[in-house]
Amino acid sequence: MTTPLATPPATATTAATTAPQGGPALPQRRELRTELPGPRSRELMRRKQEAISAAVSLTMPVFAAAAGGGVVVDVDGNSLIDLGSGIAVTSVGNSAPGVAAAVAEQVQHFTHTCFMVTGYEGYVAVGEALNALTPGDHAKRTALFNSGAEAVENAVKVARAATGRRAVAVFDHAYHGRTNLTLAMTAKAQPYKTGFGPFAPDVLRVPTSYPYRDGLGGAEAAARAIDLLEKQVGAGDLAAVVIEPIHGEGGFIEPAPGFLPALAAWARAHDVVFVADEVQTGFARTGDMFACDHEGVVPDLVVMAKGIAGGLPLAALTGRAELMDAPQAGGLGGTYGGNPIATAAALAALEAYRRDGLVERARRLGDVMLGRLQELRRRDPRVGDVRGRGAMVAIELVDPATGAPDAALTGRVLAAARRQGVVVLGAGTHGNVIRFLPPLVIGEDLLAEGLDVVADALAAS
Template identity: 75%
Template sequence: MTARSPHATTQIQGGPELPQRRLLATSIPGPRSKDLLARKTSAVAGGVGISVPVFAVAAGGGVIVDVDGNSLIDLGSGIAVTTVGNAAPEVVAAVSAQAASFTHTCFMITGYEGYVAVAETLNRLTPGDHDKRTALFNSGSEAVENAIKIARAHTGRQAVVAFDHAYHGRTNLTMALTAKAHPYKNGFGPFAPEVYRAPLSYPYRDGGLSGAEAARRAITMIEKQVGAANLAAIIIEPIQGEGGFIVPAEGFLPALSRWAADNGVVFIADEVQTGFARTGAMFASDHEGLVPDLVATAKGIAGGLPLSAVTGRAEIMDAVHVGGLGGTYGGNPVAVAAALASLDLFEHGGLVERAQQIGAILREQLDALRDGDPRVGDVRGRGAMVAIELVDPATGDPDAALTARIAAYAHARGVVLLTAGTFGNVIRFLPPLSIGDDLLREGLGVVAEALETV
């Protein structure tokens, strides 16, 4: 392949045919990655960081290959984006065919069938059999922000409640919804008004509070400090992402949903990270039979291309005036082609079952770590979305320093590992569903080795 800049970059064929092995050809980072890191420092805004100090040239299956020839085990999927696998052949074929036809017209100018087909598929797959509508956007933040717009238009109210430890995005409104100050909010205010925060069900740190009890606590706070008559929407991640993969106690989410329905409040499920087979169900809401009014999706929807959506009850979605929703790139034809291929894989490729299989391996290996090491305070999650919370065994306090050391150890030994949590003490596991069992177990073995070593 011909290089497009004076800086030559080796091109390697990616996808599932890429050799599925961990290989350290150099130290991490290698010399070419170091050169690119220096160029990044000179050319890219300092606020854009890189967690693993390598530069990729190919990826597929369960590995990422860097410019120095190192092959790293991928336990992050680009933060749950490449769920179907990097460069999945079906996605590559769909993208190539669409790009050869046309790359853009703007759906608001001239329509095209792919946008409508994605909307039809999401209307069918998201929880509930009621009449639905969908609008497409570019990112999870955009989907969340538009879900709030839609809820406000439908209810005529302004207030919105989000929850402790929540992460909803980096735009002004979604920063207001997000709980964690650093690095997401520091220095960027003032934020959008009429956003309130309620306590989440956090079983590891709730002292045995049941889901019903945690819901009563949250609802009481909402009623007393916001008032149901002022509230347009409740927005919640069925399993929190950046917040640390917190799975609310059973019954917490349905109780909130019932209260919202009884009070004319729109219940929004932020399934940006949890959607599309990731948790061993098509959507995390499905685990408790939750039927949200609106569902925000993104990340895994399009096999690595930027696309997001809001899907929900027709009467709510249609409350917005014509022209009130959209965006220049929203539902880009190449992205929707990738989404249709990915959605077909999610629905017919056995990926829900594969997420369950991966989840069983993750729980087996990580539960064993917890049983043998008191610094592993908790193992939680569902399907291929599992995390460990690391603590000081004497006090139970979060141990962010240990977490950072384990991640650095894994990175240096060729394993892409992501951290999370309000306190920076959670390691999250989000492998692509295309990863092999042996490679997954090897990556988890490096994490166990890191715990023993650091």
């Protein structure tokens, strides 16, 4: 039997605040009507355990009934503050009105033809938009896929086809996906890689720039990575360097200034394809449309997903025309890639970023978060580092005596904050990072309250 939607909360236990745009007209407040999880969520969890693989886990032990602005309402009527955005997916808001309307209209016309069989304008229009939005004014081409991992894998295919080389360089703390090739490119073993090998060959890992841990400047960190690339594989055998401009799952590690430009310059000088994995950082998340924009880095290929389509499954690879045209006809594609419903959602989401000033909004949210979290760091030495840009911010929790990562403390803080109705995510190779990815349309009062809950959870842990 299908569980009906819960009625959204009608009375607040905390002050309401209005989100700027982006979702159904839900009261923008935190309210707990039951303990978490409530009875209906517990019943759904029982069904989940009987029907769904145990390998598919839930961060929050609740089931959503509605979401919008900065809240998620569960099936028991609890209203939770959303500091996760479905892992940076619903940046324009959940069920954003423009996205919902575009999807509803497209569904009335057709849901699928497969672009490789019968084309449609939406696919072409998304390609045109991304060619214009991504860094650089060179001629570009785009291909659309289903997921970030799929787009990363196709970036490697393009680089290999264009260069005739096989090796791919990636970095410590990287996360690029869950397919066999992208697992080889991903650094963290548990839970992503354990038990799933052997993985694809010809993937070389080198140190990244991690200012809090290595203390190196950008140029020095880049020289270290380049030295290993030249010694261990050599530029002549290297097809691509693939990097997240800010490492996501690895712990929101922002490289020291100059690191990315130095890597990009070295790659360009040696005809190595420089690939920016902007799956989590893209689309206004960091206070620029793309994280590479911050230092004026122009990648050869840009991988995008998550925030591209307001929650619909879509990913993209955009890059230099001569590279993207290198594979043989039919070499790129997929049955569902660039589905017409997803492309309609993407066009509406891209318009929302522009119309609603969400790049600037991300910067404002970043100022709020960094200010409050830096104050928390001054009060509590267990907060070893506060870092990030725009609405992509994190704290790293450590043993104050040694600086060692404290995953156990992080787990306790996350669990306590979630029990109090805040959707907040962990990260980090060592499991000791709390990341904040609020929807860009969240109200500042609601954001501040969510941060207060996390701070209280830390103080009590």
